[in-house]
Structure formats: structure tokens, C-alpha cells
Amino acid sequence: MKQIAFISKYHIPAPSKAPFLERQHIARAFIHTLEGFVQDYAYERITENGDTEYITIATWESDAALNNAREAVQAENLRTGFNRAEMLQQLNIRMEPGLFREDLR
Known part of the structure; x- marks a missing residue:
């Protein structure tokens, strides 16, 4: 069975880096507890102007x-009152998510 990766x-x-990383720590700790993780x-990469490009890859057993x-x-997120879209907007963070499947050729 091919694994699937959620890459953002x-x-x-x-x-905005410090509050973003704080939230990422919470999110990553939570997904580690989930079945199929x-x-x-x-x-991360620091750009010439001091901003950060940050890539996350979470791999799952299946769709x-x-x-x-x-x-x-x-x-x-509902239970804790966290709104990711609102946080990204407030911190002026751009996100490009995508799903990628394992290539077993």
C-alpha cells in the first residue's frame, strides 16, 4: 500500500516566526498521537530579507x-478554539498545501 504525504x-x-513555531509544535505533537501516522x-530556510520559508511533511499509512x-x-481545533485560517491571516503567513503519493517504481 502506498503511503500519502501532506506537504505544506x-x-x-x-x-511571525515565533508564534507560528509555537503553534507548529502543538500541531505536530497532536498528530503524533493519531492512528496511521x-x-x-x-x-526551514531563511530568505535574504530575514523571512522564513518553512516546509512540513507529514506521512500517513493510507488515504x-x-x-x-x-x-x-x-x-x-474546535475543542480548543483554534482557527488556523485566522492565525495565518493575522500573522500574514502564506501557505501552499499539497498531497503527494509515494512513488514505488
Whole structure:
């Protein structure tokens, strides 16, 4: 069975980096507890103007595991009152998400 990766690229203005990373720590700790989670990685690069480009890769066992994780994350955000879209807008962070499947050629 092919694994599926949820890959997100963020452009983070320098003043927004600390609150963004604080939230990322919470989110990454939560997804580690979910069934079907395989692994995750985070990479960053500082741009010439001091902003950060940040990439996260979360790998899941299957489409079903990813879908269940999405539902669990939404439920947790609702429970805690966290609104990701609002946070990204307030911090002026741009996000480019995508789903990628494992290439087993």
C-alpha cells in the first residue's frame, strides 16, 4: 500500500516566526498521537530579507488514515478554539498545501 504525504510550504514574515513555531509544535505533537501516522519532518530556510520559508511533511499509512487525521485535527481545533485560517491571516503567513503519493517504481 502506498503511503500519502501532506506537504505544506509556508512563507513566514520574520516577526511571525515565533508564534507560528509555537503553534507548529502543538500541531505536530497532536498528530503524533493519531492512528496511521508514520512520520513527519520540518525544514526551514531563511530568505535574504530575514523571512522564513518553512516546509512540513507529514506521512500517513493510507488515504483513510489521512482523512481520519484531518477530522481529528478539526475536532481538536474546535475543542480548543483554534482557527488556523485566522492565525495565518493575522500573522500574514502564506501557505501552499499539497498531497503527494509515494512513488514505488
